[in-house]
Amino acid sequence: MRVRIVYFAWVRERIGKGSEEIELPADVKTVGDLIAHLATLGEEYAAAFEVPQVIRAAINEEHAEHDEAIGDAREIALFPPMTGG
Amino acid sequence: MRVRIVYFAWVRERIGKGSEEIELPADVKTVGDLIAHLATLGEEYAAAFEVPQVIRAAINEEHAEHDEAIGDAREIALFPPMTGG
Amino acid sequence: MAAGGTISGDTAALVSVRIQTGDFDIAQEIEALTGGRADIGAVVSFTGLCRDEGGRLSALELEHYPGMAERAIRAIAEEAVKRFGLTGITAIHRYGAIPPGGNIVLVVAAAPHRQAAFDGASFLMDFLKTDAPFWKKEHLKDGGSGEWVSAKDADDKAKLRWRTP
């Protein structure tokens, strides 16, 4: 399955791009699996996902926990804790 | 001793005036004494001070309890609970 | 801009209290507290308006005790500055007849961070309600002479939550 991944703030800066489409390996079922998979794709990804537990996620623009199933997500966003307001 | 008394809201309306100077009897020592004294001055005063415990007071523009001594007050204000804001 | 700066603790906080018949301009009052500075992260304004109480009222008439009204609100404002570390606070209370939809009171509190600004404005309003010498009388749409608004137990309770143990 192909899915669009979007990155924000220092996750985006470390990876060096704001979005990409990736092919999900069959064993990537949850947000947590996805983060672990991405961290293997190169040193820029390893740097972005160095401390996986601080990474926040959204599936199709809704907040998602790390144990949430990706299902047939259209877009998954990965980013640091939010600092708006 | 003569002192200026000022009235507000329904206390003022019931008495029919906004202020007056009165001569304090020697046994009027506190705000509570003053209210009890005023209540004897006629039926309009009796109506204004029918329920003395709801009356709020200020001495020289500072909030005062009923047991507070009048001392050499310049101005004493008597009024209902405040409803500003 | 703001009238009546006052010194509180180590820093000069802007404290402005006005009792007036005319309306106020919220944007202008916020600008007076924040203009030309970069140490303020949060501004909270509270505006109290006249309700028509389901169409019953033609106006609220606000009576006040001149002199004491400003003095009482200023004391609350200065306490709020000290307690919450505000950079400034403005309070404007109108008197006279105010029609439904009209402004009655404005409080603006400015601070480095949001909780102090919220607390400062809320604290001032809670104490103003019970300690500032203002009284509201209803004027009715049917022309009848209205009642004086009664003080609310809820307002006494709102004040108690600021008590320090």
Add this chain to the structure above:
Amino acid sequence: MAAGGTISGDTAALVSVRIQTGDFDIAQEIEALTGGRADIGAVVSFTGLCRDEGGRLSALELEHYPGMAERAIRAIAEEAVKRFGLTGITAIHRYGAIPPGGNIVLVVAAAPHRQAAFDGASFLMDFLKTDAPFWKKEHLKDGGSGEWVSAKDADDKAKLRWRTP
């Protein structure tokens, strides 16, 4: 005036959420919630501004997740309307580079009574801080590339106080 009225419970509350680069006009936003009606007794506005952090910053740059930003804030705003019985709420969050002293965020909450208006604005800000996809990056006056602002524990705690038992 306000874009996007929404129905909440029995009454139509005005809910307006905007994500924009341009500044906002507080007086106009208050008027949009209150104009022409007489059932509102209280309006609370919160303005969040960019601080220079003791002269260190030349700007904050706000990055956001378009689409989700509006959706997340709208969900919080609608929850605030329902929870506190607001007559309306407006939230505007800017993005892009904002200089010290500039406005970042505005919330305006309107209600019949003051506590609901205070709670509505405060609730929205507490949840916006932790749930709305915005990130701040510091730009330094000395030209150095700044840090991303860290999320604060205090913001997580501020949110917890709204938990119902």
